[in-house]
Amino acid sequence: MSGTDRYAEAVSQVLELVVVFNDDLSRGLDDAGLTVSRAALLWELEQRGPCTQRVLAEALDVTPRTVTGLVDGLAETGFVTREAHPTDRRATHVTLTEQGRRTTAAFAEGRARLGEQLFGGMAEDRFAHFCAAVAEVVDRLRAATREAGA
Amino acid sequence: MSGTDRYAEAVSQVLELVVVFNDDLSRGLDDAGLTVSRAALLWELEQRGPCTQRVLAEALDVTPRTVTGLVDGLAETGFVTREAHPTDRRATHVTLTEQGRRTTAAFAEGRARLGEQLFGGMAEDRFAHFCAAVAEVVDRLRAATREAGA
DNA sequence: TATTGTTATACTCTATAACTATA
DNA sequence: TATAGTTATAGAGTATAACAATA
DSSP: OOHHHHHHHHHHHHHHHHHHHHHHHHHHHHHTTOOHHHHHHHHHHHHHOSBOHHHHHHHHTSOHHHHHHHHHHHHHTTSEEEEEOSSOTTOEEEEEOHHHHHHHHHHHHHHHHHHHHHHTTOOHHHHHHHHHHHHHHHHHHHHHHHHHHO | OOHHHHHHHHHHHHHHHHHHHHHHHHHHHHHTTOOHHHHHHHHHHHHHOSBOHHHHHHHHTSOHHHHHHHHHHHHHTTSEEEEEOSSOTTOEEEEEOHHHHHHHHHHHHHHHHHHHHHHTTOOHHHHHHHHHHHHHHHHHHHHHHHHHHO
């Protein structure tokens, strides 16, 4: 097999990984009454603390209109509330509820559990190379994205 | 850092990979006038040859209704046609057009190009360990999915 | 005049349920 | 009676554009 063919084969394998990982993620979140997009917003809130929808839109790289919809859904289901912004009456402070905080805490647990499931017992050097390679591939993809965007 | 923490960190990195890979994929397909779902259907058709919507629904793991929508979109944009099934007048044979065949051929090229971009120049042992680790992780995720489904 | 978030509108993917045509 | 695919309906995520309230 040529180098190019082996690389192409690896791309297919990564695509497989993306698909099954996404499916696993969606299934787990569905049990919690969440979607991937809503969970991503929740996670940003957990990292940043209460913030405006504008900030969330930029962090998630979606339009303000999309954030309106996501926050609507999360508020209806009790994960967040819209609070008055302390200084700017145009803006809202999206804030995690107690339920929202419990949920984001469970994300961290779930991640640890999944880590054991995926990597537990893997040979040390394989795991190390895997982590390094993933980081390198992410960097290269990001660089490509920046070029394409420019 | 404990083993569990390192594993959890690796899960985060894989999540990053899933996100940027998906974004890259979507952007490339958008240029071709396709979505991820439609491209997946096109790829199945390329692999299987003309087949019924029922078969496509099972292959893609979606409902027949969803396939109706995907085929509608692909037919409108000229990638496939609905042909009469040779023996069963209830069924349709979804078939790639010339444009559809050109497009799926371009997928293979694009995959090779992306492979060079992501892995070109990577140390040989790193690449080998990466491929093996990805395969192992996919297997473990699949096993977990089967358990959850049962 | 610029910014924040909304309403209005539209498209895609997804699902369930009822229905038609055919097997 | 069972199967292939459709229409009907609904919900989620996404986008652009026009608009209101506020800065």
